[in-house]
Amino acid sequence: MELSSRIKNVNPSATIALTSRVKQMTAEGIDVVDFGVGEPDFDTPQFIKDAAGAALAGGDTKYAPRSGVKLKAAIARKLKAENGLEVSPEQVLVTFGGKHALYNAFQVLLEPGEKVLTPTPYWVSYPEQVKLAGGQCLFLQTRPENGFKITPEDVLANAAGAKVLLINSPCNPTGVSYTPRELRDIADVVLQTELIVFSDEIYEKLVYGDAEFASFAALDRRLLERTLTFNGLSKAYLVPGFRIGWGVVSGRRAVMGEYLEAINKLLRARLCANHPEQHAIKPALQGDQGHLEQVKAKLSRRRDITTEMLNAIPGISCVPPKGAFYAFPRLNIEGSDDHFVRQLIKETGVVVVPGSGFGQEPGSKHFRVVFLPPEEVLKAAYAKIASFYEKYMDAGS
Numbered sequence: 001m002e003l004s005s006r007i008k009n010v011n012p013s014a015t016i017a018l019t020s021r022v023k024q025m026t027a028e029g030i031d032v033v034d035f036g037v038g039e040p041d042f043d044t045p046q047f048i049k050d051a052a053g054a055a056l057a058g059g060d061t062k063y064a065p066r067s068g069v070k071l072k073a074a075i076a077r078k079l080k081a082e083n084g085l086e087v088s089p090e091q092v093l094v095t096f097g098g099k100h101a102l103y104n105a106f107q108v109l110l111e112p113g114e115k116v117l118t119p120t121p122y123w124v125s126y127p128e129q130v131k132l133a134g135g136q137c138l139f140l141q142t143r144p145e146n147g148f149k150i151t152p153e154d155v156l157a158n159a160a161g162a163k164v165l166l167i168n169s170p171c172n173p174t175g176v177s178y179t180p181r182e183l184r185d186i187a188d189v190v191l192q193t194e195l196i197v198f199s200d201e202i203y204e205k206l207v208y209g210d211a212e213f214a215s216f217a218a219l220d221r222r223l224l225e226r227t228l229t230f231n232g233l234s235k236a237y238l239v240p241g242f243r244i245g246w247g248v249v250s251g252r253r254a255v256m257g258e259y260l261e262a263i264n265k266l267l268r269a270r271l272c273a274n275h276p277e278q279h280a281i282k283p284a285l286q287g288d289q290g291h292l293e294q295v296k297a298k299l300s301r302r303r304d305i306t307t308e309m310l311n312a313i314p315g316i317s318c319v320p321p322k323g324a325f326y327a328f329p330r331l332n333i334e335g336s337d338d339h340f341v342r343q344l345i346k347e348t349g350v351v352v353v354p355g356s357g358f359g360q361e362p363g364s365k366h367f368r369v370v371f372l373p374p375e376e377v378l379k380a381a382y383a384k385i386a387s388f389y390e391k392y393m394d395a396g397s
């Protein structure tokens with residue numbers, strides 16, 4: 001069967017490839033510490049499970065209205081109260097996770113060859129989604145020295161001929177979180193161009209210390225019609241398996257109506273998002289948020305351990321993450337990070353993802369850590385990385 005060139009061009013994600021390796025190692029009885037995949041190790045709050053369970057028990061097992069049930073009003077209310085974004089429920093489109101909302105948005109906007117400004121290191125799904133939509137990523141390289149952040153100058157210098165600018169703050173894989181001031185400076189430049197911003201806000205609620213989250217579209221009234229906002233339940237409400245996310249088309253209907261109708265056309269093709277799980281949206285957003293404080297307190301300590309222990313290894317340096325649950329330490333080695341990671345996994349069972357899978361600056365070497373495991377597990381794993389690194393360097397690898 002001849003496959004489409006579209007799908008042939010899609011690369012397997014660096015993280016998924018590792019998942020199968022981990023499964024294989026575990027099946028072989030090898031003791032593995034998996035820092036590879038971004039799955040929360042905390043349990044879903046009971047009231048959120050109960051909401052989906054009650055919907056199932058109550059018979060909400062049929063198709064739901066296509067762009068999401070009435071619960072979309074709860075998302076609109078959250079956007080107004082927490083993000084300063086005023087939209088009607090019709091401007092919120094409920095999807096199979098934030099990832100699906102992004103997929104739709106690329107499909108609806110990109111003509112073949114149109115360019116998407118993509119800061120690196122990037123979330124692995126962006127380039128593949130852009131390619132599937134026929135577009136092309138134009139990478140904006142960042143490096144640890146500038147805190148893995150793009151600047152307004154980067155945007156201005158590359159805006160000509162580009163259609164979309166991707167912003168993911170807090171960021172997977174670096175844990176970087178832009179300050180509201182930095183976002184405003186980028187917004188000032190965006191407003192001098194024709195760029196449309198895709199603001200991926202999935203890690204909104206996971207920021208640490210003095211980091212402050214701001215929704216891009218809410219920074220300036222003129223951005224409302226220039227920004228699409230993406231979010232979902234997976235990270236903050238610990239339900240990645242529910243597959244519930246959303247895209248938000250802010251701005252006046254007179255300006256955004258055609259785009260909204262186009263997205264709805266695509267959503268009609270997939271009928272509806274998971275129905276019982278949609279009923280967890282309102283209780284999650286409006287219910288007790290106590291679990292978040294606990295999760296953040298734990299993750300904040302795990303972040304400190306990560307930064308301290310990795311920076312204590314001579315030859316490894318780590319920009320302290322401000323959000324999400326990722327760190328992207330730099331390796332001072334001669335060879336490739338792929339080789340380093342392969343050997344690390346083989347000799348210690350500690351699984352991290354090579355930085356080359358995230359479009360890091362050419363010539364630089366990194367790996368990504370997901371700091372979700374408990375403190376003792378993290379400490380033991382970083383100790384193993386430290387002794388492995390020493391041996392690796394001594395062997396002249």
Ligand SMILES: Cc1ncc(COP(=O)(O)O)c(C=O)c1O
Nearest residue numbers: 097098099123172202232234245
């Ligand atoms: C940056 C980023 N955006 C979006 C998503 C998608 O999340 P979901 O589809 O579960 O809502 C993820 C998941 O890991 C992510 O890291």
